[in-house]
Amino acid sequence: MTILGIDPGFGILGYGILRASGNLFEHVTHGVIQTKKEQNIALRLKYLYENLCDLIDEFKPDEIAMEKLFFSRNVTTAISVGEARGIVLLSAAQRKIEVYEYTPHEIKKAVTGDGRAMKRDVQEWMKILLNLSQIPKPDDAADALAIAYCHGVTRNFIRRFSV
Numbered sequence: 001m002t003i004l005g006i007d008p009g010f011g012i013l014g015y016g017i018l019r020a021s022g023n024l025f026e027h028v029t030h031g032v033i034q035t036k037k038e039q040n041i042a043l044r045l046k047y048l049y050e051n052l053c054d055l056i057d058e059f060k061p062d063e064i065a066m067e068k069l070f071f072s073r074n075v076t077t078a079i080s081v082g083e084a085r086g087i088v089l090l091s092a093a094q095r096k097i098e099v100y101e102y103t104p105h106e107i108k109k110a111v112t113g114d115g116r117a118m119k120r121d122v123q124e125w126m127k128i129l130l131n132l133s134q135i136p137k138p139d140d141a142a143d144a145l146a147i148a149y150c151h152g153v154t155r156n157f158i159r160r161f162s163v
Contacts, residue, residue: 002028004061005148006088007140008069010080011035013048013088014140017059018130020152027130028059030141041083048087056091064092065151067143068101102150107143110150122146 001021007014012035017028033051035044056064066088069081092099102110109115111125123135123142129149136142 001063001152002059002061003148003151004056004059004064005144005146005151006064006066007143007147008066008081008084008088009140010044010048010084011037012138012140013052013084014138014142014144015052015055016136016141016143016145016148017061018145018148018152020155023153025130025149025152027132027145030136030145032138032140045083045087048084049091052087052091053094056095056097061097063151063155064088064097064099065147066099066101067107067147068103100151100155102147102154106154107146107150110153111146119143 001019003018003020005016005018013033015033016030019026019028033048035047039047066085069078069085089099105115108117108122111117111122111129114121119139123139126132126142126145126149127135130145136145
């Protein structure tokens with residue numbers, strides 16, 4: 001099974017792709033789709049959409065996992081992240097790919113065993129768990145790999161214990 005993890009963002013959308021077989025995970029690729037600040041919102045959303053569609057069409061994920069929207073103070077940031085999430089949902093729906101969502105706490109817990117882990121701890125664990133030579137960069141891509149990993153672990157756990 002191929003899992004596409006996405007850390008949704010308007011300026012930078014992180015992605016990470018893993019192949020999962022049982023409890024074994026293979027790193028395929030990771031990176032970011034970055035929009036230009038000087039472009040208007042419509043062109044930035046179009047750029048995200050086209051590049052995300054290209055990514056999905058190239059790697060053909062079976063499932064997509066994404067971080068749930070969370071914000072505490074900055075409503076403007078939450079709205080722009082929501083727009084990027086809409087692009088992800090549309091791209092997936094057009095290809096009939098299910099999207100699963102996880103909170104930051106769930107992601108950290110699945111990767112490190114501690115839902116309050118620091119970002120650096122999650123990155124270190126992704127390096128170890130995926131047998132990478134170095135911490136995945138940039139941060140948005142590392143987060144996306146963690147989201148994909150969280151989905152793979154959670155999915156296996158749910159299947160194993162559901163009746």
